[in-house]
Amino acid sequence: MKFTVVMPTYNNRELLRNTLEALNYQEGYDENDYEVVVVDDGSSVDTYSYIKGINKNYKLKYYYLERNQDSCRARTRNHGWKNADGDIIAYIDSDIIVGRNYLKELDRCFSVASDILVLGNRFMLNESIEFDDIATGKIYEKYKFEKENFPMLESRYFMYESSSYNANASLCPWLLCYSCNLAVTKETLEEIGGFDENFKEWGIEDIEFGYSAYKKKIQIVINNKLEVYHQYHGMRNDLIISAAKIPGYEKNIDYFISKHPKALNMNKKSAYRFLEGDSKAYKLLEKLEVSNNVVEFRDKKDLQLVKDAILILSNMPMAKVIVHDYVEETNLDIWIQLLGYTDGTILYYPMSRRLNKKDMEIFLEEEKAREREYDKRLMEELV
Template structure:
């Protein structure tokens, strides 16, 4: 399978160089390949000349688009899509560093099922995390301790690591890190170029793709690191977001789209409520509107220590009657992705190796609702060890 990594650039000469360096250390399966498509949105800092002098172990396609009044992120990304040749297009912002398994993790989902909408995640680097001019193999280990998770990690802890358990996953379809089958993107009409300035063209695409039958998959292992730069959330960005929000609603005059105005309390510098609080309210309001009651009923809990063939069948069978909480204790399996493919009347709430504190908090929440069934998939030998017995 081939991936086309599409990156936008605008006057980010050194940053884009670091981004490309991180992509040169990707680990992919034998037979897979990738290219990088850079769309330069009118840079004037020598970005093109710098890229022309670089040599990497992957092909780079570079397109310079003169900046005009009609320039937009949507138009630039569409140029990248139409000039890509991969089976899958992976979107990455130029101010991100790709973790060494970044492309592998995106392709892993697309190999398991065609047509999924894959949402990757990011961590934020501190101002003094690392020297961008010298990335060495294993560089990720040097920055983990000085980075923090984006807010969507908190949402997964609060709700689920299963994208289909969110009623508003389409809003989380951030263009800094997601992937889609290229033909599906083209058939959808790609990004709407009516969006100008910053914000929401990616969420609108996610909303449209979902309406056309697309299903979201969260993959927190498809990870990037956001290079530090000063925050730009000022009144200008607020007004730009609101303009795009109004345009979004004109395209899709529905309750769930309108409910996004809750998030304005974050973007408005005169209010500046936390994004986390705003988003939780947004998700819960949409859930109530859509009439889903599964999160008010008792649940079944399935703990998986060993990935056995009957695990998925057991999860799907329980999801016919009630929500299922899956606690995945395995170290290496595709359960994190396969659980998200289960389609049934009730949600599958998936958690991969939660910490002890997160597990305690989770069980406290479940105790309030009630646990109908608690099933453990573990080998007899492992069960005996955990019970202190010899087999």
């Protein structure tokens, strides 16, 4: 079997049912190509009866883990891949709706190379969806990428506007590794040993997994077409982290720093700001270069000429090669990332995903302020 989609879940059966329904409609794939593994981290509600029979086009495996002192997201993800029959393990969360091209876009990457870690993005929905809209495809018509619709874009879209959709243009590409939309081969998971189950609280375990893969020379690849939908269920956690989660999150940061003291090369306070999403701190990731060279790809027949130009320019030390892809119908994005680190830095931009940087920065400041106020009110209600 080629693909196994693994998802942890906990007391989330309504959203999970939507997630599983969306996986029925993978264009060009059937039950011989992929399976889905749901790992229940000790839900107190009957999840299996609620989702049983939802799978029409794939084999569904359901595992229930008793809740105990070892319970954590890393454990559920490890249980998933260890019970998978697929050669490629795709991780999503149980609140994610995949597009109908999801497996196709994974195939686009893994057909070129196997020693890679593939990352996709999320659309952050701000309202509940109708179950029937998944089968009819209405959800995909209603929610599409729009450059001006900043509230729907996950935080990494904003990061990519600076560092680009080439993972090698970032000093620490492993910081982009979110397991809500991530895929690797089973062989890579075996080599790394899976996710570290010492991360008991919320967060960081997927970033640490990305770092471990990075240290093993696994190439991180950003696929800008691998976009999924995050179902609405309260405040988003990609722009700011809720106050209730901060203590546990910082425990996980402490463990990460103790395990990998040279990964970030900064003090604990700075690491907290950095990993808690301070956009200004993230500017530390950007490389410094001297000269800019722009390569525009406007005609598919010029692909080889564009590649030749990129190779020549990227061999110039301290050069910045900015690639504007207007075609977006080739594997140029993957090819650039498989070059690895070059003397010059290659910034790759699919032009349909370019954002207005000034408007983006204004939105980020205003949205973070709104979310902090919302989170403050929630905390006051709990007291």
